[in-house]
Amino acid sequence: MVEGTGFWLNNSLGELDLLTKGLSGLAPGRRLASNMAPTIARRHSDGAVLAIGSPGASRITTAIAQVLANFAGRDMNLADAVEHPRLHVELGADQGTIACEPGLPVSPMQGLKPRPFDAPSMYFGGVQAVFGSPRDGLHGIADARRGGSVASA
DSSP: OOTTTOOOOOOOTTOGGGOTTOGGGSOTTOOOOOOOOOEEEEOTTTOOEEEEEOOOGGGHHHHHHHHHIIIIISOOOHHHHHHSOOEEEEOOSSOEEEEEOTTOOOOOBTTEEEEEOSSOOGGGOOOEEEEEETTTEEEEEEOGGGTOOOOOO
């Protein structure tokens, strides 16, 4: 728990890809590295706020980055940005892969081999987001890749 905040930290034990020296390479008392990236952003022009996060181990940051790029950079609405097909690059010892969902044209490049999925998959994370603005009110989005749903009042 972060002292004085009430926030409980993830133990990060499922993110072994970040521990290049294994669990024994971590000094006693040191916090484990984590891919967790819960994000809160505020638009100054009108005070709109976006809170976004995702489970997904090594795919957390790519899932969030792609949704943010679609929402803010491509002007998609939040639901479309979350549901849009995703990809993820994995670098292996011998060869890397570009895992991708249907709808994204991916071809081999720079030693990376395409790994196409037949359907949207929770492999690519499960982005959850809440957006609120004075003009549009409050909207929650739950990624169908993880069977998400949203409760509203």
